[in-house]
Amino acid sequence: MVQRKNTSNNLKLFNRNTFPLFTFFLAFTTCLILMGFDYRHQVSKKIRSEFSIITSSINYLINKPIEILHGIEIKFKEINSLTEENKILKKKIYNLSIQIQENELLNSENEQLRKILEIQKNYKIIGENAEIILPNVRNGYSLITINKGIKNNIKNGAPVINNKGLIGQIINTSNNYSEVKPITSKTFAVPAILNNGKENVILYGNGNGELEIPLFPASSPIDINNIFVTSGIDDIYPKGINIGRVTEIKLTKSPKFNYILIKPFFQPTTFSQITVLKINKNE
């Protein structure tokens, strides 16, 4: 009879080894206590932030090949394509400079009107530009990592936006990197208003790449494609930043309320630009 070599290791019927039951229960209890303690006090995040050298080296390692690839791509770009790109960028600058002139006029008008109406609350948005880098996922959880951290004066809780609209909020910072919780995260809530200035609501992330309003008054007028912007009442997110567009209005069990689904404008693709806001509140 030919005996297979690889099967011999697995023949363990009536294995007489004893299991370290006491150690198991000790380890089991320790795990449960650690989980509860970490959930309440966020110990792992603090440790991760303190020992950022280790996580930074992992981030460096996973980003380096892509950086090299980008470098090579730029080196081998032809002059013609660069000239073409330059032309397009010049056109964009020209259009934007016209828009800035228009905005300056609108700002001064706005300031005068605020003085007349005695509106004191005013926001001046100052931002730090950053780039989305890897990791974009952490062991199965979606993540937005940016290449600026404590060194660039980025603080926990700061709102993050891009040219499309609101992205999220900084939840973890280390020396060179920061993590952003996206607005679509299950534990995210943001006060919002329709862009016509009506209907103050709170939008919640649903964990599936969208936002929702579970109970929206059925008597309030709302349509598909209506746009929600930040209302600014929470003193975290400045007023008027685009959030998303209404994609679905559903009936709920109660006839007094509707369920609203909102698709956010932002698409946090890796290596795209974002801005971390620092808000000066002049109250």
Added chain:
Amino acid sequence: MNKKSITERRRENYLFYILIFISLIISNIGIIFFEDSRIMPNYFIGLILAFLITNTTDLNLYKLMAFGLLIDLFVGQLLGQHSLIFIILYLLYFLINKILIIKTEIQLSSLSIFLILISFIIIWLTSQSHDIFRSPNLLLLQGILTFFTYLIFKTVINIFK
């Protein structure tokens, strides 16, 4: 009973550490062609399972607990979650070996699927009780991918051990 030489043990330990390091790196990168990054496999469960089933390195409760904590510190959501999964996997594997003969490849694969499912149930339960959102449908897909990861790790271990 085959006794392993010191060099063999050392080589297996190196392999274990190298694979842990590789898993740490790849768990931070989404898989190309998979639009939803949440269904990426849990490389660590696949790896520990591959080492348990191939009986390659001397894993014990202390080691598993320590590696679980290390993983939770680097890429986990909750400190102790992976440790809990690993020690339960160790207990179940021990108990199954007490009462069953696991001999053929099909039996080994069935056992690994069973253990992967158990570990994903633990992940889901702990996530629910600690408010870390995990959709059960996505977890099932993640479980299937973790099984393939386990197969890859097992092949790598069999090649290098």
